[in-house]
Amino acid sequence: MSTEVRQEMTDGEMGAPVRWYSANGTPRPERVVSVPDTVSVAAGHRMMTQGSAVLWSGDYPSALRLLAAPGRRTEPNHRPLAETPAEAFERHRRDQARRARLLGRLLIPYGADWAIALRRAHRVREACVHTYGPCAGPGVGSLRELLGVIGAYEWHSKSVEIPALGGDRIHPHYGVFSPVRGEYVDLVADAELPRGHTAFDIGTGTGVLSSVLARRGLRHVVATDQDARAVRCARDNAARHGLTTRIAVRQADLFPEGRADLIVCNPPWLPGQP
Structure with missing residues (x-):
């Protein structure tokens, strides 16, 4: 994903439009200060807490150190003396969201073909192509997001072994929950299945439950997710497992059309209002 962002230099003069890269839909910053x-x-x-995005022009290791230092500064200094577990969880989520917004304001420049235009920078082309696609030209992006892209690509390359699939592996994509905890997978793998041949897998993510159901004999599994990244990930894994004739992956908010003999869903566990 790329849009255009204007670069506000330290002397206040406006520079030329610069392409903005973001895979998670983060809006382009309104103020960018080159330091x-x-x-x-x-x-x-201080610049970041005041709302300015900081475009780094030093070397890459120094950018990583700068990212780590504000991260430590954003840790809460106190906790309420009395709060319920739900209140503590909501406070934790607010703190995490505030920290993510702040750290997302440290930007790095990209050159051609996803080369980081900083001294001593790592090669990140493969990870960026996997998440963003071909480079559309020089631009800027969040260093924090880039680290997430790199980590996701490492998970995708390494993959996750799923015993319920006979040792076959799931390859997560960036922004898609990785099935590293297998309790819900084992539940679907061991539960008694109803009579019938059609199942819905709601919020499929990587498509792991769809593959388990198809391997257990369900002839038609419709997997849905509202996130386009999850749809691509589930289709990729179904193809890897040779199950594309049994699994249909569709982008939808919850249910597809029709009825099913079985519905499975591993919903978000966040304690919020539905």
């Missing part, structure tokens, strides 16, 4: 690697951690943190 050298001589800026102090306190100064960089």
Whole structure:
């Protein structure tokens, strides 16, 4: 995903439009301040807390250190003396969201073909192509998001072994929940199946439950997800398992059309209002 963002230099002059890269839908920053690697951690943190995105122009290791330092500064200093578990969880989520917004304001420049335009930068082309697609040209993006893209690509390359699939593996994509905890997979693998041949897998994610059901004999599994990344991931895994004739993956908000003999869903566990 790429859009255009204007770069506000430290002297206040507007630069040329710069392409903005984001895979998770983060809106482009309204203010971007270009800083050298001589800026102090306190100064960089102050710019970010005041709402400015910081475009790093030093070397890559220094950018990683700057990202880590504000991260430590964003840790809450106190906890309420009395709160319910639900209140503690909601507070934790608010703190995490605030921290993510702040750390997402540290930006790095991309050159041609996903080369990071910083000294001593790592090669990230394969990870970026897997998540963003071909590079559309020089631009900027969040360093925090890039680290997530790299981590997701490592998970995708390494994959996750699923015993319920006879040792076959699931390859997660960026932004799609990885089935590293197998309790819900084992539940579907061991539960008695009703009579019939059609199943719905709601919120399929990687498509792991669809593959388990298809391997257990369900002739027609309709897997749905509202996230386009999950749809691509589930289709990729169904193809890897040779189950494309049994599994139909569709982008939908909850249920597809029709009826099924079985419906499975591993919903988000966040305690919020439905």
